[in-house]
Amino acid sequence: xxxxxxxxxxxxxxxxxxxxxxxxxxxxxxxxxxxxxxxxxxxxxxxxxxxxxxxxxxxxxxxxxxxxxxxxxxxxxxxxxxxxxxxxxxxxxxxxxxxxxxxxxxxxxxxxxxxxxxxxxxxxxxxxxxxxxxxxxxxxxxxxxxxxxxxxxxxxxxxxxxxxxxxxxxxxxxxxxxxxxxxxxxxxxxxxxxxxxxxxxxxxxxxxxxxxxxxxxxxxxxxxxxxxxxxxxxxxxxxxxxxxxxxxxxxxxxxxxxxxxxxxxxxxxxxxxxxxxxxxxxxxxxxxxx
Amino acid sequence: xxxxxxxxxxxxxxxxxxxxxxxxxxxxxxxxxxxxxxxxxxxxxxxxxxxxxxxxxxxxxxxxxxxxxxxxxxxxxxxxxxxxxxxxxxxxxxxxxxxxxxxxxxxxxxxxxxxxxxxxxxxxxxxxxxxxxxxxxxxxxxxxxxxxxxxxxxxxxxxxxxxxxxxxxxxxxxxxxxxxxxxxxxxxxxxxxxxxxxxxxxxxxxxxxxxxxxxxxxxxxxxxxxxxxxxxxxxxxxxxxxxxxxxxxxxxxxxxxxxxxxxxxxxxxxxxxxxxxxxxxxxxxxxxxx
Numbered sequence: 001x002x003x004x005x006x007x008x009x010x011x012x013x014x015x016x017x018x019x020x021x022x023x024x025x026x027x028x029x030x031x032x033x034x035x036x037x038x039x040x041x042x043x044x045x046x047x048x049x050x051x052x053x054x055x056x057x058x059x060x061x062x063x064x065x066x067x068x069x070x071x072x073x074x075x076x077x078x079x080x081x082x083x084x085x086x087x088x089x090x091x092x093x094x095x096x097x098x099x100x101x102x103x104x105x106x107x108x109x110x111x112x113x114x115x116x117x118x119x120x121x122x123x124x125x126x127x128x129x130x131x132x133x134x135x136x137x138x139x140x141x142x143x144x145x146x147x148x149x150x151x152x153x154x155x156x157x158x159x160x161x162x163x164x165x166x167x168x169x170x171x172x173x174x175x176x177x178x179x180x181x182x183x184x185x186x187x188x189x190x191x192x193x194x195x196x197x198x199x200x201x202x203x204x205x206x207x208x209x210x211x212x213x214x215x216x217x218x219x220x221x222x223x224x225x226x227x228x229x230x231x232x233x234x235x236x237x238x239x240x241x242x243x244x245x246x247x248x249x250x251x252x253x254x255x256x257x258x259x260x261x262x263x264x265x266x267x268x269x270x271x272x273x274x275x276x277x278x279x280x281x282x283x284x285x286x287x288x289x290x
Numbered sequence: 291x292x293x294x295x296x297x298x299x300x301x302x303x304x305x306x307x308x309x310x311x312x313x314x315x316x317x318x319x320x321x322x323x324x325x326x327x328x329x330x331x332x333x334x335x336x337x338x339x340x341x342x343x344x345x346x347x348x349x350x351x352x353x354x355x356x357x358x359x360x361x362x363x364x365x366x367x368x369x370x371x372x373x374x375x376x377x378x379x380x381x382x383x384x385x386x387x388x389x390x391x392x393x394x395x396x397x398x399x400x401x402x403x404x405x406x407x408x409x410x411x412x413x414x415x416x417x418x419x420x421x422x423x424x425x426x427x428x429x430x431x432x433x434x435x436x437x438x439x440x441x442x443x444x445x446x447x448x449x450x451x452x453x454x455x456x457x458x459x460x461x462x463x464x465x466x467x468x469x470x471x472x473x474x475x476x477x478x479x480x481x482x483x484x485x486x487x488x489x490x491x492x493x494x495x496x497x498x499x500x501x502x503x504x505x506x507x508x509x510x511x512x513x514x515x516x517x518x519x520x521x522x523x524x525x526x527x528x529x530x531x532x533x534x535x536x537x538x539x540x541x542x543x544x545x546x547x548x549x550x551x552x553x554x555x556x557x558x559x560x561x562x563x564x565x566x567x568x569x570x571x572x573x574x575x576x577x578x579x580x
Contacts, residue, residue, distance in 0.1 A: 126415060161485075189471060
């Protein structure tokens with residue numbers, strides 16, 4: 001039976017710390033403020049926005065919703081970024097991505113228009129440079145930072161540990177690997193082009209799953225003592241939940257892996273439950289640095 | 291007996307390609323031009339500068355030497371960067387680092403003052419972001435890029451291969467790891483905090499040595515078929531050379547490792563012999579993009 005690494009526990013503990021920091025800011029007459037920029041009506045974005053609004057309210061972070069129609073032109077979005085950059089009362093900006101299809105070719109230009117000091121979800125090149133070099137330039141992507149919060153909260157040692165990261169995306173695999181390297185872990189990054197990727201799994205002291213493939217990790221691959229952070233959110237039409245059939249699962253076949261390993265994040269209720277609190281942490285940090 | 295991966299062969303082949311590109315630029319009235327900025331009289335810098343001057347002359351790249359006294363103030367160096375940025379006839383800037391002790395605390399500010407388009411040795415944050423994200427922002431550090439040139443020249447496959455990178459510095463270990471990940475290798479980065487680092491060596495299809503420790507890799511650790519790029523330059527007082535006793539060696543105990551592995555770079559005469567040609571490649575590329 002693994003220790004369950006529960007996102008709610010991590011988020012609650014972090015929230016207590018953040019409330020104190022918000023109060024200090026309020027005493028200086030500063031309300032930490034986040035702009036959420038959404039182009040169109042993507043269901044996943046709407047759901048994340050709702051969760052973020054709720055979390056912000058609990059912590060005393062103000063949220064400005066900037067909703068733009070699906071057919072917004074790139075120039076209009078660039079102007080929006082300029083306005084948000086110029087607004088000194090605003091500390092952080094979250095832009096939902098991927099952008100609608102017609103904006104895709106200019107996505108990098110649009111992301112990089114944002115002032116890195118307000119880049120609370122790590123979408124600018126300067127934030128990326130910070131993750132890579134280990135400097136505080138901009139902010140890391142919230143999901144990768146949420147993994148670090150979980151390790152910190154549960155006192156999981158990273159120095160000298162073998163870490164296997166599954167996936168090399170810029171939102172999770174690559175930043176998690178670099179952030180763990182800065183914490184003195186020995187990192188291996190496996191991905192779609194890796195030969196015999198599952199052969200690496202047994203060697204990991206800490207396993208970061210971000211492959212996006214359900215039932216990828218099964219009983220025969222894991223061993224006692226391993227720490228598993230399952231970041232993926234895959235839809236499983238057969239999962240039985242309180243709401244009936246169909247639900248989210250990670251990359252691990254949970255019922256097989258959980259009885260063997262030392263600690264594991266459930267899906268849902270693991271890494272995903274920490275992400276929006278980390279977003280607020282970044283907004284508060286940006287407000288303190290402004 | 292390993293195949294020797296000879297830096298001179300790689301540099302000569304690359305030079306032929308570069309000469310053609312310089313000629314094309316000349317036909318457009320453009321002479322690719324590099325500024326070499328040196329503060330003080332460090333012996334290693336002087337030696338590298340001399341080699342770069344010679345290589346530049348062979349290729350038709352113009353070099354401007356900017357020599358500043360050891361006690362140059364940070365503000366003066368920042369002004370120099372501004373002048374070099376503003377000069378449209380200048381395409382690339384190499385600043386020798388580390389800077390003298392009194393400039394160390396402002397080294398990052400000084401490096402980042404350079405226009406990333408002229409950052410031909412990858413010292414700006416935007417160049418770092420390019421290496422990390424896999425975009426053409428600025429340029430990668432020349433030594434890491436030299437490793438890629440060697441692999442390309444000798445047609446060494448990287449897709450799906452296991453790469454072990456020894457060292458996590460920003461000039462070689464980290465960029466080499468990321469560049470190889472972009473080439474679809476499976477990377478493991480070992481470093482001073484890795485537990486039992488030598489245990490990783492036998493698994494590598496390609497080994498990048500940048501530990502800076504002579505005789506670190508010995509016969510018992512390597513196996514047939516491995517490709518070894520030994521980037522380190524360590525002084526060995528006992529090495530016998532044509533000039534007598536004392537010379538440069540890499541991390542590998544060459545006489546032990548070379549008979550076993552499939553291919554290896556000698557030290558000297560390997561990676562180091564390609565670096566200044568890669569620097570010229572970057573200058574020429576910057577001139578073509580200007």
